[in-house]
Amino acid sequence: MRIEGRKWTTLISAALLCWVFPLVAASTPANGESPNTQISAAEAWAFPQVPPPDPHAPKTDPARIIHVAGSTRSYTQAQLDVEHFVPDWFPQDHLAAPSIVTVDRHPGWPWPCAECHMVNGAGVPATAQIMGLPKAYILEQIAAFRHGQRGASAPRTTQDMADEARSVSDDDLRLAADYFAQLKFVPHTRVVETASVPKTHWKYFVQVPDQDGAREPIGERIVEVPVSFDDYQYNNDRTRYIAYVPPGSIARGAVIAASGTGAAAACESCHGAKLQGTDLIPPLAGRSPTYIARELILFRTGQRSNPEAAPMRLEASQLTVNDMIAVAAYAGSRKP
Numbered sequence: 463m464r465i466e467g468r469k470w471t472t473l474i475s476a477a478l479l480c481w482v483f484p485l486v487a488a489s490t491p492a493n494g495e496s497p498n499t500q501i502s503a504a505e506a507w508a509f510p511q512v513p514p515p516d517p518h519a520p521k522t523d524p525a526r527i528i529h530v531a532g533s534t535r536s537y538t539q540a541q542l543d544v545e546h547f548v549p550d551w552f553p554q555d556h557l558a559a560p561s562i563v564t565v566d567r568h569p570g571w572p573w574p575c576a577e578c579h580m581v582n583g584a585g586v587p588a589t590a591q592i593m594g595l596p597k598a599y600i601l602e603q604i605a606a607f608r609h610g611q612r613g614a615s616a617p618r619t620t621q622d623m624a625d626e627a628r629s630v631s632d633d634d635l636r637l638a639a640d641y642f643a644q645l646k647f648v649p650h651t652r653v654v655e656t657a658s659v660p661k662t663h664w665k666y667f668v669q670v671p672d673q674d675g676a677r678e679p680i681g682e683r684i685v686e687v688p689v690s691f692d693d694y695q696y697n698n699d700r701t702r703y704i705a706y707v708p709p710g711s712i713a714r715g716a717v718i719a720a721s722g723t724g725a726a727a728a729c730e731s732c733h734g735a736k737l738q739g740t741d742l743i744p745p746l747a748g749r750s751p752t753y754i755a756r757e758l759i760l761f762r763t764g765q766r767s768n769p770e771a772a773p774m775r776l777e778a779s780q781l782t783v784n785d786m787i788a789v790a791a792y793a794g795s796r797k798p
């Protein structure tokens with residue numbers, strides 16, 4: 463997650479042009495399969511995109527010293543540019559991390575978990591917040607990634623996580639799962655209802671407001687932007703986000719969470735009254751609304767196909783995109 467085609471972005475940029483859109487079905491497929499099992503064009507906002515590197519982007523100075531607000535540490539641009547290097551801006555924020563979390567095992571996979579999930583597990587909207595997830599759930603999901611039950615034909619980013627899961631050793635995995643499960647979850651997203659949003663473009667897996675400050679109607683989507691793109695690009699694990707959602711989403715989501723909608727059961731009946739989760743049912747409160755909505759779409763399309771996901775596949779098949787946005791907005795706005 464760094465500027466101009468480095469790091470995570472470097473590898474992926476090769477595959478990026480065929481990345482999201484082959485998955486997007488503009489209309490009902492010829493085989494008569496329900497469009498509900500396809501990712502629709504109206505859902506593309508939930509799937510991170512990486513435009514090709516800008517050939518006119520100004521060159522960065524390798525000797526430049528980089529700081530982020532509140533940290534006493536600094537790194538040179540050259541250090542940050544080393545492939546799979548992970549900065550640790552706030553060591554006081556987390557336990558001592560096992561090497562699989564922070565240190566590259568080159569060549570090839572596995573990569574340090576922190577490259578995509580941050581040292582403290584805060585993640586970014588394109589990956590997942592994994593700080594404080596129950597250990598049993600982390601292990602179960604890694605097994606799903608390993609068995610092609612999560613990420614088989616899903617977005618490129620999910621396939622990267624599957625490559626990671628297949629290459630990490632069981633010992634390292636246990637250490638990583640222990641570590642992330644012990645961290646306290648700290649939400650970093652503010653959910654804001656609004657009819658009009660900044661116009662944005664995709665930059666390295668995240669949406670960024672356009673320079674000219676133009677605005678546009680939000681329509682039916684979530685637009686989640688980092689408060690500071692510099693924080694994001696320097697892997698600052700205290701990066702904060704704003705998730706813009708359509709007006710009325712939070713109240714509508716609260717009703718779905720508490721009472722369900724149509725044939726969909728109340729989320730709280732399984733995820734808990736505070737959406738805090740249990741051992742094998744993950745927490746939803748305070749997590750990225752974009753992540754929550756994306757996962758709901760992936761349950762509906764069957765791309766999360768491990769047996770434990772069966773109740774969620776049923777649940778998601780009963781929700782419209784609008785319901786998903788509403789319930790994701792509500793869950794994201796709740797204090798964990």
Ligand code: HEC
Nearest residue numbers: 573574575578588589590600603619620622623626630638
């Ligand atoms: C190359 C980037 C990358 C690396 C490295 C990476 N992950 Fe992930 N991880 C992802 C992405 C992307 C997702 C979300 C996939 C999706 O949305 O379907 C994810 C999802 C997960 C999830 C599922 C979270 C949930 O709530 O269901 C877990 C658990 C996880 N990663 C653990 C790890 C661990 C442990 C490591 C290190 C051993 C690691 N990841 C390394 C990219 C990565």
Ligand code: HEC
Nearest residue numbers: 727728729732742743744754757758770771773774777789
């Ligand atoms: C019948 C029980 C049940 C109900 C009702 C339910 N869930 Fe779930 N949910 C689960 C289980 C179990 C999982 C874990 C799936 C797995 O292990 O792969 C899960 C996982 C999820 C995830 C994935 C989170 C992650 O970390 O990747 C999301 C998002 C989610 N649920 C949202 C919802 C929403 C929103 C509702 C209400 C509209 C809801 N769930 C209702 C049982 C339920």
